[in-house]
Amino acid sequence: MGLLIKNAEIVNAQGPWEKAQDIWIDNGKIGEIAPSIRRDGCPVIDARGKKVFPGLIDLHVHLREPGREDKETIETGSRAAVKGGFTSIFCMPNTTPTIDTAQVVQYILDQARKVGLVNVYPVGAITLGREGAQLTEMMDLKRAGCLGVSDDGRAVMNAGVMRRALEYAKMAGLLVMQHCEDETLSAKGVMNEGATSTLLGLAGDPVVAETIIIARDIELSRYLGTRVHFMHVSAARSIDLIRRAKAEGIAVTCEATPHHFTLTEDVVKTFDTATKVNPPLRRAEDVMALHEGLRDGTVDCIATDHAPHTREDKEVEFAVAPPGLIGLETSLGIVLTDLVPAKVLDLPRVVEKMSTSPARLMGLSQKGEIAVGKDADITIVDLNKEWTVTREDTASKSKNTPFLGRKLKGRVVTTVCGGKVVYQE
Numbered sequence: 268m269g270l271l272i273k274n275a276e277i278v279n280a281q282g283p284w285e286k287a288q289d290i291w292i293d294n295g296k297i298g299e300i301a302p303s304i305r306r307d308g309c310p311v312i313d314a315r316g317k318k319v320f321p322g323l324i325d326l327h328v329h330l331r332e333p334g335r336e337d338k339e340t341i342e343t344g345s346r347a348a349v350k351g352g353f354t355s356i357f358c359m360p361n362t363t364p365t366i367d368t369a370q371v372v373q374y375i376l377d378q379a380r381k382v383g384l385v386n387v388y389p390v391g392a393i394t395l396g397r398e399g400a401q402l403t404e405m406m407d408l409k410r411a412g413c414l415g416v417s418d419d420g421r422a423v424m425n426a427g428v429m430r431r432a433l434e435y436a437k438m439a440g441l442l443v444m445q446h447c448e449d450e451t452l453s454a455k456g457v458m459n460e461g462a463t464s465t466l467l468g469l470a471g472d473p474v475v476a477e478t479i480i481i482a483r484d485i486e487l488s489r490y491l492g493t494r495v496h497f498m499h500v501s502a503a504r505s506i507d508l509i510r511r512a513k514a515e516g517i518a519v520t521c522e523a524t525p526h527h528f529t530l531t532e533d534v535v536k537t538f539d540t541a542t543k544v545n546p547p548l549r550r551a552e553d554v555m556a557l558h559e560g561l562r563d564g565t566v567d568c569i570a571t572d573h574a575p576h577t578r579e580d581k582e583v584e585f586a587v588a589p590p591g592l593i594g595l596e597t598s599l600g601i602v603l604t605d606l607v608p609a610k611v612l613d614l615p616r617v618v619e620k621m622s623t624s625p626a627r628l629m630g631l632s633q634k635g636e637i638a639v640g641k642d643a644d645i646t647i648v649d650l651n652k653e654w655t656v657t658r659e660d661t662a663s664k665s666k667n668t669p670f671l672g673r674k675l676k677g678r679v680v681t682t683v684c685g686g687k688v689v690y691q692e
């Protein structure tokens with residue numbers, strides 16, 4: 268049985284459709300788009316007055332399964348994803364065991380299929396155990412279903428290892444996704460290094476820990492002619508480096524997170540461990556630079572770095588709390604509330620950063636656009652709906668977000684994945 272979406276105000280990255288359309292979905296694909304479609308006896312969703320986006324895609328999610336199912340599982344993470352409007356998520360390999368073999372990839376794919384809500388793409392590790400020394404069998408990871416590799420949570424510190432990783436990943440057709448942090452510089456830092464960290468008596472993690480890896484990898488990418496994707500970039504200087512590299516035609520891309528482009532290190536003054544994240548929240552100038560990077564295309568995508576942690580793990584001293592915050596359910600709301608009215612992005616650019624461009628980076632040619640023949644992954648959004656972020660309303664198993672109590676405008680009302688309604692408010 269198909270599905271009919273009536274009166275859809277479609278927004279694609281290349282622009283919005285002028286008039287509302289009906290969308291006929293059949294066999295998991297978009298079958299027809301026309302001003303008025305009639306099909307008898309099939310389920311109908313009336314999207315009148317709502318915006319209809321291609322399903323959102325998040326390149327950076329921690330699902331914690333296998334190993335820390337007390338923080339999140341593939342099931343709870345999938346529920347959080349569809350509630351936030353995501354139809355495809357890429358899950359990071361810092362699980363236990365690490366996603367560094369085809370077997371672990373297979374386990375995650377099997378679990379995700381059983382849950383059946385969202386497309387889950389496991390990201391394989393670059394090095395065994397994410398230890399930075401020995402490369403994983405990238406061909407095996409690719410065959411098992413990986414599209415990208417990362418040691419996220421850690422950078423590949425050794426330039427020689429990174430060189431081989433870039434070469435092998437290119438051969439295997441995998442995107443290398445780098446967590447940019449020189450551990451010898453970030454050391455024991457728990458927040459941005461500067462006047463505020465000194466004032467608070469907290470160890471600082473300087474911007475240069477991030478930029479030195481970005482600068483190095485730009486050089487490797489230039490030398491080898493390979494692609495590299497920089498994850499969760501947080502600083503003005505990082506944007507400068509990437510902007511310049513792109514202008515020179517080097518194949519680098521990057522993502523930014525809602526917390527990095529809306530919050531500053533000032534919120535750490537509360538000592539709320541939900542504000543502890545890696546890379547750390549930076550200064551207002553950095554937030555402005557991320558906005559400029561989003562505007563001018565230096566920042567390719569918005570990713571959440573959804574990083575669930577239990578209350579027990581987070582309710583400790585700031586210095587020892589694990590870094591990370593959840594983001595799947597608030598990402599679109601924050602973008603619509605903070606970036607769209609401020610004219611950092613218009614709606615087509617939101618779709619580009621949250622769907623079209625992540626699909627393109629990962630080679631998902633059937634996703635990222637609402638068009639006949641594409642996968643029926645669709646997110647329906649009520650731009651006028653106001654809501655407040657609360658613990659109770661959070662589907663994720665963990666509730667570690669600095670946005671609790673935040674009022675947002677714009678909310679997902681329906682998510683369709685592969686032609687199936689997977690979330691309805």
Ligand code: DOR
Pocket residue numbers: 329361419420421446543544545546572574575589590591592
């Ligand atoms: O804040 C973070 N948390 N940054 C990372 O890179 C890893 C993540 C996690 O796994 O908790």
